[in-house]
Amino acid sequence: MTLSKSLHSVLRPLAATALILAIWQALVSFADIPSFILPGPGKVINTLWSSRELIFEHSLITAWEVILGLVLGTLLGGLTALNLATSPMARYLIKPVLVLTQALPVFALAPLLTLWLGYGISSKILMAVLIIYFPVASSFFDGLMQTPKGWLDLAHVMNGNAKRILWRIRMPAAIPSFASGLRLAAVYAPIGAVIGEWVGASKGLGYLMLLANGRAKIDLMFAALFVLALLTLLLHIGVGKICDRLIRHYQ
Amino acid sequence: MTLSKSLHSVLRPLAATALILAIWQALVSFADIPSFILPGPGKVINTLWSSRELIFEHSLITAWEVILGLVLGTLLGGLTALNLATSPMARYLIKPVLVLTQALPVFALAPLLTLWLGYGISSKILMAVLIIYFPVASSFFDGLMQTPKGWLDLAHVMNGNAKRILWRIRMPAAIPSFASGLRLAAVYAPIGAVIGEWVGASKGLGYLMLLANGRAKIDLMFAALFVLALLTLLLHIGVGKICDRLIRHYQ
Amino acid sequence: ADKLSLILDWFVNPDHGPIIVAQEKGYFKEQGLEVEVIAPADPADPPKLAAAGKADLAVSYQPQLHLQVAEGLPLKRVGTLVGTPLNCLLVLEDGPIKKISDLKGKKVGFSVAGVEEAVLGTMLASDGLKMTDVEMVNVNWSLSPSLMSKQVDAVIGAFRNFELNQMEIEGIAGRCFYPEAQGIPSYDELIYVANPEKMDADKIKRFLAATEKATQFIVNYPEESWKIFSGTSKELQDELNAKAWVDTWPRFTLSPAALDHGRYARYEDFLLKSGLTKKILPVSDLAIDLGAAK
Amino acid sequence: MANPIGISLTGKAHFDAVPLFDQLELTLKPGEWTCLLGPSGIGKTTILRLIAGLAAGVTFEGSIDATDGQPLSDRLAYMAQTDLLMPWATVLDNVLIGARLRGSNGDKDKAQDLLAKLELADHISKKPSALSGGQRQRVALARTLMEERSIVLLDEPFSALDARMRSEMQELAAEWLQHSTILLVTHDPAEAARLGETIYLMSEKGLSEVEPPASPAVRAVDDEAMLACQGRLLKQLREARS
Amino acid sequence: MANPIGISLTGKAHFDAVPLFDQLELTLKPGEWTCLLGPSGIGKTTILRLIAGLAAGVTFEGSIDATDGQPLSDRLAYMAQTDLLMPWATVLDNVLIGARLRGSNGDKDKAQDLLAKLELADHISKKPSALSGGQRQRVALARTLMEERSIVLLDEPFSALDARMRSEMQELAAEWLQHSTILLVTHDPAEAARLGETIYLMSEKGLSEVEPPASPAVRAVDDEAMLACQGRLLKQLREARS
Numbered sequence A, B: 001m002t003l004s005k006s007l008h009s010v011l012r013p014l015a016a017t018a019l020i021l022a023i024w025q026a027l028v029s030f031a032d033i034p035s036f037i038l039p040g041p042g043k044v045i046n047t048l049w050s051s052r053e054l055i056f057e058h059s060l061i062t063a064w065e066v067i068l069g070l071v072l073g074t075l076l077g078g079l080t081a082l083n084l085a086t087s088p089m090a091r092y093l094i095k096p097v098l099v100l101t102q103a104l105p106v107f108a109l110a111p112l113l114t115l116w117l118g119y120g121i122s123s124k125i126l127m128a129v130l131i132i133y134f135p136v137a138s139s140f141f142d143g144l145m146q147t148p149k150g151w152l153d154l155a156h157v158m159n160g161n162a163k164r165i166l167w168r169i170r171m172p173a174a175i176p177s178f179a180s181g182l183r184l185a186a187v188y189a190p191i192g193a194v195i196g197e198w199v200g201a202s203k204g205l206g207y208l209m210l211l212a213n214g215r216a217k218i219d220l221m222f223a224a225l226f227v228l229a230l231l232t233l234l235l236h237i238g239v240g241k242i243c244d245r246l247i248r249h250y251q
Numbered sequence C: 001a002d003k004l005s006l007i008l009d010w011f012v013n014p015d016h017g018p019i020i021v022a023q024e025k026g027y028f029k030e031q032g033l034e035v036e037v038i039a040p041a042d043p044a045d046p047p048k049l050a051a052a053g054k055a056d057l058a059v060s061y062q063p064q065l066h067l068q069v070a071e072g073l074p075l076k077r078v079g080t081l082v083g084t085p086l087n088c089l090l091v092l093e094d095g096p097i098k099k100i101s102d103l104k105g106k107k108v109g110f111s112v113a114g115v116e117e118a119v120l121g122t123m124l125a126s127d128g129l130k131m132t133d134v135e136m137v138n139v140n141w142s143l144s145p146s147l148m149s150k151q152v153d154a155v156i157g158a159f160r161n162f163e164l165n166q167m168e169i170e171g172i173a174g175r176c177f178y179p180e181a182q183g184i185p186s187y188d189e190l191i192y193v194a195n196p197e198k199m200d201a202d203k204i205k206r207f208l209a210a211t212e213k214a215t216q217f218i219v220n221y222p223e224e225s226w227k228i229f230s231g232t233s234k235e236l237q238d239e240l241n242a243k244a245w246v247d248t249w250p251r252f253t254l255s256p257a258a259l260d261h262g263r264y265a266r267y268e269d270f271l272l273k274s275g276l277t278k279k280i281l282p283v284s285d286l287a288i289d290l291g292a293a294k
Numbered sequence D, E: 001m002a003n004p005i006g007i008s009l010t011g012k013a014h015f016d017a018v019p020l021f022d023q024l025e026l027t028l029k030p031g032e033w034t035c036l037l038g039p040s041g042i043g044k045t046t047i048l049r050l051i052a053g054l055a056a057g058v059t060f061e062g063s064i065d066a067t068d069g070q071p072l073s074d075r076l077a078y079m080a081q082t083d084l085l086m087p088w089a090t091v092l093d094n095v096l097i098g099a100r101l102r103g104s105n106g107d108k109d110k111a112q113d114l115l116a117k118l119e120l121a122d123h124i125s126k127k128p129s130a131l132s133g134g135q136r137q138r139v140a141l142a143r144t145l146m147e148e149r150s151i152v153l154l155d156e157p158f159s160a161l162d163a164r165m166r167s168e169m170q171e172l173a174a175e176w177l178q179h180s181t182i183l184l185v186t187h188d189p190a191e192a193a194r195l196g197e198t199i200y201l202m203s204e205k206g207l208s209e210v211e212p213p214a215s216p217a218v219r220a221v222d223d224e225a226m227l228a229c230q231g232r233l234l235k236q237l238r239e240a241r242s
C-alpha cells in the first residue's frame, strides 16, 4: 500500500466521523432538542471518557457476539442459499419458513428462545444469527438463480452433475451477489447482537443501552450508542474491503 | 396464465402455510412448550376468528403503513443508490451516515422522531422507511458499481455524459441487484411497520401485539403475529413476482 | 447448598435492594441457598418463564398477576418485595394540569403494560371524567421524555421513585397523582411469583427469610446498604440510582412472606368492574401464604 | 470411445409466429465431418442447438435420432459461437471443466499437451480476461476437444483466428476427432471445402447438399479440387439470401 | 465532420513483467483505411485500445498524437471484438445509444436506413438475445457507423459474417466512412488486401508495412492486384509466429 492510500483509508472513517459529529451538533444547537432526548456530542464524549472502563468492558462482549454472529450467520446464510438453489422442494416449502423468521418480533421469540437455550450466550447469538443470516441467504440465493444461461447450457451438454455445477459455476458466478448480501449483513450484525442482548442479558452494549435508557442516563446511552455506531462503521468498511477483494478475484 | 399455473400460484402459499402450521403444531405437541409461551395453532386460529374484527381493523392500518413504507423506501433507496453511485464525494461522506442509520436502535430514535413528527402516522412511516430503504439502497448501489467494464469503455469512447450513462447503462445493468434488494425489503417491510408502531401508536398490529402481550393475552398476540406473518409471505411472493418480471424484461 | 433461580422483572435497580443485599451479606448462604439472579429485558417474560418452570421464582407485579392467572398461567404470588403501589399519573409540576379534571381533551401517554388503561379510567372517574375525554397514546420507551418535551400532557405507568427523580435531575419538576388516592385499591407493586405445582415451598420460605433479614438490615442501615447495593455494579453508581434508593428503601415490605388476602380480593374486584377480567377468582388461586400452608 | 454414431434430423422450426426453416433433412454420417454452410441468420446455430438439446424459444416439429437408437445426451460435445469461458478459472481449469463437472479431476497432462498444441502453452495459468480474442476461442476449442465425445458440434470454431493458425487448428481438430462424428457450422466456404466430407448449404429455400471435393479430408491448403469446390460454394453462397 | 485527422503512435508496451511489443511506429493517414494484420495474440486489439484511450493493464511508454495536435477523445468511434450489445435495449435503441448517451435523441430514420442496408430491417425491434451471431455483429457495426466520427477503430468487424455479406458490408462501411480515418484490425489477408490503403503486418519482430495493391480501395472481389497482395500477405502471415 502506498502512503497516500493508507492515509486515505485512515482519513475516510475520520472524515465520516467528523461529518456525523457535525450533523449531531447542528441538530442539538439549531433544532432546539432538549438534552434528555439528544444530548450534545460534547456531553456524550465526556461521558464516554468518564465511563470508558464500563463501556469498554461491555463493548468487548458485544464485539465478540458480532463477530461470532457474523461468521455463523454468513455460513448459515450461505448454506441455506445453496440448499434452496439446488432443491425446488426446499424453495417451495422451506423458503417461506425462512421468510417468516424475519417477520417475528423479538418479544415473541424471546421467551421461546430462553425456554430452550436459557439465559446464556447461545440465545443471544442465535438471535443475532437470525438477523444476520437472512440478507446473505437472500442475496446469494438470488445470485445463484441468475447464472448466465450460456454456462448452464454448456454444463448441461457436459452432463455435469447438479452439485458440481453448483460448486464450479453457479457459486462463483454468484459471488457478487453473495458479497452484496455480506455487506448488508455486516451493517446489521451489530444491531443484531444488540437485539440478541435484549433476549435477556446482563452484559453487552445492548444491555447497557436499555438500562441507561430505561431509568438512568441518556448520556450513557448515547455514549454506548456512539461506540456501537463506530463498531458498525468499522465493520462496514472492513467487510467492504474483503468483499471488493473477493469480487476482484472472481472478476 | 394457464390453469395449472394459476393453480400452482394458489397452491404455493397454501403448501407453505400448511408446512408452517405443521411445524408449529409439532413444536407445541412434542417439544412440551406451555401454551402461555407458544399456544397451538388451533387455539390461535380460534382467537383469530373470534377477534377477527379487531384484528382486521388493526391489520388494515399496518398494511397501509407497509405499502406506503415499501413504496417510499424503495424510491428513497433507489435515489440514494443513484446518488452514491454518481458522486465519489457522497460515497465518502454520506454513505457512512446511511450505514449509521441502521445501527440506531428504535428506542434511541423514537423520542427524537416523535418530538419532530408527533404521534401521527408520519413517525411510523419514517421508521418503516428507515428499515426498508437500506437493503434497496445497498444492493442497488453494489449493482451500480459493478457494471461490466466493456459497456463503460464503450460509453467512455462515445463521450457519454455521466448522468446518461447511469440512466442508460449502469441502471439497467443493475436491475438484478435492485430486484434482490427489493425482495429483501419486502420481507422487512411488515416488521418495519410494526417497529414503527412501537415508536408510539394507538393502532396497528404492532400496537395490538404489545397490548396483548402486556395483558397476558398470548392467544391474541399470536393471532396478530399470524396475520403479520401472512402479510409478510404474501408480500414476499407478490414482490418476488414483480422482480422476476423486471429481471426478465432487462434479461 | 440448594440452587434457586430468580428472574427479576427488569435489569437490576434499587427496587431489588433486599435481593442484592441478601446476596452480598451472605443471608442466602446462611439459609443454605445458592441464588442465581437473572435480569430480563422485557418485564412480560419473567412470569411466563417461572410458569414454564424455567426459574424457581420471578419478580412480577400484582396487577399483572391477576390478568395472567385469569388467562390460565399456572402462577401464584408467594411473597412480596414492594408492598405499596409505585405507579402514578405523572404531570409537569408547573404545567397546566393542576387537578385530574384538567386532563379533559388532553393526551395521556402510556407504556403498554396491561392494566394501566383501567387504572387511568378509574382515576379519571374519580374527578368526573370518562376515558373518552382524553386521548391515549402509547409512548412505549419514553415515558418521561415524552412528558418533558410536552408531547403528552401526562403519563400513566411512571414509577414515583424513579421518574420523579429523573425529571428533577433534568431540571424539570414533575408531580404525581397517586392511584391509591384516586379510587384504586392499594396493591403490592412488586411480588414474587412461582409455579404452584412445581415450586419447592421450603426453598422459597428460606429465600423469603433471607430477604426479610436483608430488608431489616436496609431499614436499619440505609446508607451502608446503598454502598453494598451500588458496590455490586458500576452501572448502579450514579445520581439517579442514589436518589431512587432513598425513595425506595422505605417501601420494601418488612414481612415479605405475609399475605394480605383483602388486597388481592379488592384488586380482583376492581379488575372485574373495569372489564379487564370476566369473573372473580378466589384469593387462594392467586396468592399463597407459605407460612400458613403446611 | 465407442463406434461412431450417425445422426439424422428431420423437421421444421419456428419462433412463435415467425417460421425459421421449413421441413428439411440433415444427416451426419458416422465418423465424418459434416459442414453446414449458410448466410448469417439463416438458422445454423439453431440446428446445432437443437441437436445438442439446448434450443430454447424455438419450436421444432420433427425428430432427431442417432443411428443406434440411443439417446444423444452424454455423447455430445458442443462448442458455442461465443467462448463461454469462466472468468474466475485459469485457462487450464477452464479446459478441464467438463471432467470436473462430472466429478473427476480431469487429465491435466493431456490438457497441457493440447493447450501447447494450440499455442497456448504460455497462457495456461492466466485468467481469460488476460487473453486475446483468438486465444479465448482456442481455449474454448481445447475445452471441447478434451470432452472426447463421439459427436462433436462446432459453431464457427475458428472464426477469430488468422489464416495460418486457422489451418493448423483445422488439422489438429481433424486429427484429434478422428473417431468422432462432427457437425461444423461455418460461414467460410474455404473451411467447408477443406474439412467437409458432406457439405450442406442452408438457404432460404432449405438445405441443399453440395458435392465435396473428391480428395480426402483434411485437404492440403492448395488442393485443386478443394479450391474448385470453394469457388462453387462461394458462388452458391452469394446467391443464397438469408 | 471536420477535415480528416491523421494519427501517429510510437512507443513500446508491456504487461507487468511480460513485454508485449517493442518500440514501434504506426501512422494512420488522414481519411484513409489502415489495416493492421497479424497473428492471434500479437497485440492488435491492445494497439486499438491504446488509441481509444482504453487499454488497462498494459503499460505503454510512448506517445499517441493526432496530426492537428488536438486531443483524440470525442472524435473517436470504436467497435470492439465482442459486440457489447445491451440486452435490455432493442436493436434500434442499441444503435442509437451513442447519441442518447450524449443527450440527444439520435437520428432514428438514419439508423433505420442503415439497419436496412445491413439487412437487419426485420430485426429492428428485437432484443439482442433473439439475434444470431452475425446479426449481433452487424448491429454493433451499425452502432459504430452511426457515431460518424473522424477516427474509426474497427476490431475484426466482419469476422462473424459469411463471404457475401462480408464483402457487401465492407463496401458499405467504406462508403459510409469516406471522410474518416480508419484503423481496421483483421486476421483476414483478403480483407486487408481489399480495403487497405496502408497495410501493417504485426509480428514478433515488430510492425512492417506491406505494399498495398496499386488499385484504389475498395477493390473488386476479383481485382488482380488485390489477389496478388492477398497471396503475399498470406505468405508473410504464415511466417509471422506470435
Ligand SMILES: Nc1ncnc2c1ncn2[C@@H]1O[C@H](COP(=O)(O)OP(=O)(O)OP(=O)(O)O)[C@@H](O)[C@H]1O
Pocket (backbone or CB within 6 Å): D015, D018, D020, D038, D039, D040, D041, D042, D043, D044, D045, D046, D047, D057, D081, D187, E123, E129, E130, E131, E132, E133, E134, E135, E160
Ligand atoms: N428468440 C428468438 N425469437 C425470434 N427470432 C429469433 C430468436 N432467436 C433467434 N432468432 C432468429 O433466428 C434466426 C436464426 O438464428 P441462428 O442463430 O440460428 O442463425 P445462424 O445461422 O447461426 O447465423 P450466424 O451465422 O449469424 O450465427 C435469426 O434470424 C434470428 O434472428
Ligand SMILES: Nc1ncnc2c1ncn2[C@@H]1O[C@H](COP(=O)(O)OP(=O)(O)OP(=O)(O)O)[C@@H](O)[C@H]1O
Pocket (backbone or CB within 6 Å): D123, D129, D130, D131, D132, D133, D134, D135, D160, E015, E018, E020, E038, E039, E040, E041, E042, E043, E044, E045, E046, E047, E057, E058, E081, E187
Ligand atoms: N492483462 C493481461 N496480462 C497479461 N497479458 C495480457 C493481458 N491482456 C492481454 N494480454 C496478452 O497480450 C497479448 C495481446 O493481446 P491482444 O488482445 O492485443 O491480441 P490480438 O492481437 O488482438 O489477438 P486476437 O487476434 O486473438 O484478438 C495476448 O497474448 C494476451 O495474452
Ligand SMILES: [Mg+2]
Pocket (backbone or CB within 6 Å): D044, D045, D046, D081, D155, E132, E133, E134
Ligand atoms: Mg450462428
Ligand SMILES: [Mg+2]
Pocket (backbone or CB within 6 Å): D132, D133, D134, E044, E045, E046, E081, E155
Ligand atoms: Mg484482438
